[in-house]
Amino acid sequence: MKVVSAVKDSVIKFKNASSETRYKALRKANGVLASLLRYVILIGIGYIILYPLFYMISSSFRTKESFYDPSVIWITSELTLENFSYSWKILDYGSSVLNTIIYEMVSAAIQIISCSIVAYGLARFEFKEKKILTFFMFLLILVPSQMMMLPIFMNYSKLDFLGILGMLDSLTGIDIRPNVLNSFWTFYLPALLGVGIRSGIIIYIYIQFFKGLPKELEEAAWIDGAGPFKTYLRIALPSSGVVITTVTVFSLIWHWNDYSLSSMYLYSESWPVAVKLSSINTPEAMGTLRLDSNDPLRIAIMMSACLLFVVPILIVYLFLQRKFVKSIDRVGITG
């Protein structure tokens, strides 16, 4: 009853108030309502985003019996770490993470540097071919890398530059074309030349940033006698911390998740985690555990493997998160 009378009071107050205070009150109510709605939407979709992660965590700690127990929703009374030991063994986690670092992470680092050099050249200098090169950059974004995968794979078995070494072979019979398949060159070479995994979009982000950077500082350095490379190293690169954060996060994630290229260019002993994870549900991988196809423990093992796959990159992201989120405001991708 107290509440009702309080509401009645406030309604009467509102009716008797002047139009100005009424307007203010309405605006305030409107603002509160809007922010309430915003939080409801954000939290709701946040739940959808986090749900699979919860699902992974929840099911990877489950025992076999708990899958048949309908009363279990999220957490069981018995938690087990056994699933992790299985999935660790199937993924061959230690060595496959090492493979990811050797092949993918290093080439991500190379890509970040080489793409920024290209983008600086395209953003700051004027030359005739620039238009064609910009067009090629868009093509690089548009054309899926799967189109080039097969020919590149075949070229890697006999690495050649414009057929020069092949000509040497046919003329003199000396075949010095190296087979680089299953070596780190399959990843380092494209990364070094600025055509690694999704280089197009990385160069694009860099260009947008460099174009927004004030030119004056670089011109001053130029006048003071610094060459263009010194200007790039000492002025442009140090002031592009923002864009480097964004690009680093993207590049690391894309390389960590890369599956198609590494399964093509590398042999099974040097597969990174992503490829091992993708083959986890095959009979060969599961066969080592002697589980049949309806065994619910498969879910637990698959989900714990997913968790193992996600955790390292998640940790890296947590460290970079604040910086990354802020950097997005200032990169200035205008399209």
Added chain:
Amino acid sequence: MTADEIKTTNMPQNTLKKKKHKGIESLKSTYGRLFVLHWEIGLLLFFVMPLFQSFYYAFCDVSFSGGEYHFQYAGLKNYNEAINVDPEFMNNVSASIGEIFASLPVIVIISLILALLLNQKFKGRIFFRGLYFLPVIIASGVVIELLFMSTSDELSSAGVSGSLASNMISVEDIILWLNLPTQIGAFFGNLLNNIFNLIWNCGIQIVLFISGMQSIADSLYEVSKVEGATKWEEFWFITLPMLSRTLILVIIFTIVELVTAKNNVVMTQAYTLMRGAATKYGLASAMLWIYFIIVGVIMGIIMFLFGKFCLKRWDTGGRS
């Protein structure tokens, strides 16, 4: 160089200065070329050449013997096999084209709305932004595939669990409670079952949109505020037109993502062929070419329509 020097010494003072200036310009363009030199080589080796090669393979019988690949020209045989002989290929292509049209608008609109929400100033903004970029990290193709596999029919029939979405919010119950006609109910059920795929595909798009929104000048909003525009008008006459270029980037990026996703049926088929014997390489190349030419045409049409109806109108300043 020497010829240039001779010329400049014979010229009057005025033109000499001009000449020198031009020298710096050409020096600068040489430096520019040096910056992109390695990339030009890379484009040639890893983009242009492979593209032509795969185009050539699609017309060939490829075989592997004695450590060498052999190519035998076979005309349109591979294309014929892909279109007419293979029972699944064309169905797969039409299924993934359908998926583009079904998912693209939803993804673009959801990510635009979320970006608008996350771009406002409110408490916990950094936290929510960090949260909303999580899909970019977790939602790699492999993980999504395993998640859906783990909740597939095969296992749920063993009484283990339903699909992800129905597990979460029990779609059927809500539909029953709302008492909707079955078709509409099925539509919403389908949408909700796909909501993971859709929302998890939004991460990078949100990043691109927020970044684009940040680069819109504040003065535009100040002017509109003075003129008494509502938030709604602000969105339609400032934010959206200024975002038009970001929008087309997002659309293209989304299409490429959808088309090349790991669980895409055409890609799966092509991967299986590529991992198999070398004799199927020609067929795999032909399939990829057919598929991506169709996608390219669709992309071209979308870009053309966008340029004609949106860019033109917005660049001349909203309603003209």
